[in-house]
Amino acid sequence: MNNAAASQTSEVSTKAALHSSQIVKIQDLNVFAGDHHILKNINLEIPRNKITVLLGPSGCGKTTLLKCMNKLTDLYRELKVSGSIFIEKDDILNTTTNIPSIRQKMGLLSQRPYPLPVSIYRNVSYGLKLKGVRDRKLINFSVEKHLREVGLWEEVKNRLNAPATSLSIGQQQRLCLARGLAVKPSIILADEPTSALDPISSKIIENLFKDIKKHYTIILVTHVLRQAIRLADHAIFMIDGEIIEQGDPEELFKNPQTEELRAYLVDGN
Amino acid sequence: MRRIKILEEKFFVFLSAFMTYSLITVLAFIILVIFIKGFNALNLDMILKTPQGGYYYGGEGGVLNAIMGSLYIAVGATLIAIFIGMPAALYINVQLVRYRRTQNTIRYFLDALWGIPSIVYGAFGFTLMLFLGMNASLLAGIITVALLISPIMVRTFDEVLSTIPRGLHEASLALGSTRTETAFRVMLRQGFSGFITAILLSFGRGIGDAASVLFTAGYTDNIPINLDEPAATLPLAIFFQLGSPIPEVRERAFASAVILTIIILAISLSARIISKRYSRSNLK
Numbered sequence: 001m002n003n004a005a006a007s008q009t010s011e012v013s014t015k016a017a018l019h020s021s022q023i024v025k026i027q028d029l030n031v032f033a034g035d036h037h038i039l040k041n042i043n044l045e046i047p048r049n050k051i052t053v054l055l056g057p058s059g060c061g062k063t064t065l066l067k068c069m070n071k072l073t074d075l076y077r078e079l080k081v082s083g084s085i086f087i088e089k090d091d092i093l094n095t096t097t098n099i100p101s102i103r104q105k106m107g108l109l110s111q112r113p114y115p116l117p118v119s120i121y122r123n124v125s126y127g128l129k130l131k132g133v134r135d136r137k138l139i140n141f142s143v144e145k146h147l148r149e150v151g152l153w154e155e156v157k158n159r160l161n162a163p164a165t166s167l168s169i170g171q172q173q174r175l176c177l178a179r180g181l182a183v184k185p186s187i188i189l190a191d192e193p194t195s196a197l198d199p200i201s202s203k204i205i206e207n208l209f210k211d212i213k214k215h216y217t218i219i220l221v222t223h224v225l226r227q228a229i230r231l232a233d234h235a236i237f238m239i240d241g242e243i244i245e246q247g248d249p250e251e252l253f254k255n256p257q258t259e260e261l262r263a264y265l266v267d268g269n
Numbered sequence: 270m271r272r273i274k275i276l277e278e279k280f281f282v283f284l285s286a287f288m289t290y291s292l293i294t295v296l297a298f299i300i301l302v303i304f305i306k307g308f309n310a311l312n313l314d315m316i317l318k319t320p321q322g323g324y325y326y327g328g329e330g331g332v333l334n335a336i337m338g339s340l341y342i343a344v345g346a347t348l349i350a351i352f353i354g355m356p357a358a359l360y361i362n363v364q365l366v367r368y369r370r371t372q373n374t375i376r377y378f379l380d381a382l383w384g385i386p387s388i389v390y391g392a393f394g395f396t397l398m399l400f401l402g403m404n405a406s407l408l409a410g411i412i413t414v415a416l417l418i419s420p421i422m423v424r425t426f427d428e429v430l431s432t433i434p435r436g437l438h439e440a441s442l443a444l445g446s447t448r449t450e451t452a453f454r455v456m457l458r459q460g461f462s463g464f465i466t467a468i469l470l471s472f473g474r475g476i477g478d479a480a481s482v483l484f485t486a487g488y489t490d491n492i493p494i495n496l497d498e499p500a501a502t503l504p505l506a507i508f509f510q511l512g513s514p515i516p517e518v519r520e521r522a523f524a525s526a527v528i529l530t531i532i533i534l535a536i537s538l539s540a541r542i543i544s545k546r547y548s549r550s551n552l553k
């Protein structure tokens with residue numbers, strides 16, 4: 001009997017492992033602001049350790065979709081969110097898990113970098129401090145590790161105590177990434193993270209994403225078609241709050257099934 | 270067409286420059302007049318001595334009692350107002366971030382409180398004082414001035430906090446900060462140099478106000494040692510001396526005004542230096 005139970009558990013866990021190729025699953029997500037139906041019946045799955053690109057014209061609801069995932073929609077009372085968002089196994093829209101710990105599963109990169117008004121070092125150590133880590137050595141180690149991870153260590157190692165705002169905007173964006181990674185998230189939400197950056201800094205961020213996707217699931221919002229083509233392992237195309245098409249990017253961009261996507265591909269961004 | 274545009278441009282540049290410089294000139298003129306009128310009475314005794322016998326008839330002494338009284342009241346009231354204003358402003362901007370209408374209602378009331386003339390605060394402080402069975406005293410003055418400058422403090426802190434980009438607020442929450450951590454670790458720091466200006470503004474309002482201390486702080490020739498003793502203040506020292514028929518005493522009123530002005534200028538200058546240094550130095 002013991003044996004049977006053991007084999008059953010192992011079977012269950014193999015099954016779970018198979019299913020866990022999807023890290024996020026969204027079901028029937030609707031967002032309203034008053035009469036305005038911002039997101040309409042969103043259903044999607046996001047594959048683990050891949051770059052999923054959310055593509056669509058400005059105003060179609062991409063940012064709102066990201067904000068639903070880390071519950072920043074809470075900041076806007078006018079937004080009414082319904083449906084389910086499973087992160088791993090937890091439906092974060094209907095859960096008792098506390099919100100900060102849900103948010104710590106995700107790092108956020110926004111359109112513009114918003115470094116905290118503290119030093120470079122403290123920006124990266126901030127999340128650790130929140131988690132209650134007090135061990136100096138561990139914090140030092142983690143700060144260096146994550147600054148290296150975003151390729152910023154060599155550039156800033158001699159001025160870790162300088163204010164974060166003294167960095168260039170491209171460096172700030174990488175700092176914000178490092179700051180997010182230090183919290184040990186499994187997902188990175190990136191909302192047009194290169195739109196305020198120069199081409200070289202943008203390239204650096206893009207390459208970083210390619211490097212770190214081994215360890216993280218990246219959800220990248222962009223309205224730059226070429227960026228989507230360069231980075232996407234999985235693509236989701238939205239218009240006006242609706243998902244029009246989703247799937248393998250090669251397929252999607254070579255053989256668009258809908259008129260909308262075809263038009264979008266022709267017009268470019 | 271082009272000529273008219275150029276003329277128009279020139280006219281408005283001239284007009285706005287003219288207004289700006291005339292305002293500065295008028296202010297400079299006011300200060301100059303006070304300095305000239307008070308110059309004869311301005312000596313070290315003014316700031317180092319309390320009124321001696323016959324001071325109000327042109328005798329020996331100075332207004333150290335009023336200088337110290339004013340500083341005590343303004344510092345005390347500013348500290349109280351910071352303790353009221355900081356949490357209140359953080360509450361409005363962080364906890365109430367979802368409730369825009371509530372935010373605006375609160376702001377409306379605070380603005381109304383800001384606009385109430387200080388004599389009304391003075392009358393209210395006086396009533397409160399009688400109700401509590403207190404005498405005109407340093408404490409009653411501090412409380413009344415704290416009430417007067419609290420709405421100013423909250424609203425100026427609030428203005429500073431409301432200019433902090435929403436993105437920073439969101440970034441802090443996204444890292445897993447609670448709202449309280451966001452308020453105290455991020456918003457407070459981001460607004461730091463603005464807060465210094467806010468504190469200064471309130472301090473200046475507090476130290477310069479006569480009506481609120483008129484009935485509440487009383488007046489004395491001594492420097493108060495306890496909170497329940499009456500306290501002299503510079504605005505009232507100016508007021509009383511200016512009403513004197515004796516020219517020497519009226520001169521001392523202007524000298525007192527010079528002292529008050531210099532205190533305010535010194536404080537605003539140092540606050541500027543502090544806030545500049547803070548924003549430049551290492552933010553460890």
Ligand SMILES: Nc1ncnc2c1ncn2[C@@H]1O[C@H](COP(=O)(O)OP(=O)(O)O)[C@@H](O)[C@H]1O
Pocket residue numbers: 033036038056057058059060061062063064065076078079
């Ligand atoms: N808090 C809000 N209140 C009302 N409308 C909103 C709010 N946030 C977003 N919207 C609306 O939702 C739509 C989608 O916005 P957004 O998600 O920012 O689009 P995108 O990021 O794709 O450009 C827009 O029409 C916008 O005006």
Ligand SMILES: [Mg+2]
Pocket residue numbers: 059062063064191
């Ligand atoms: Mg957007």
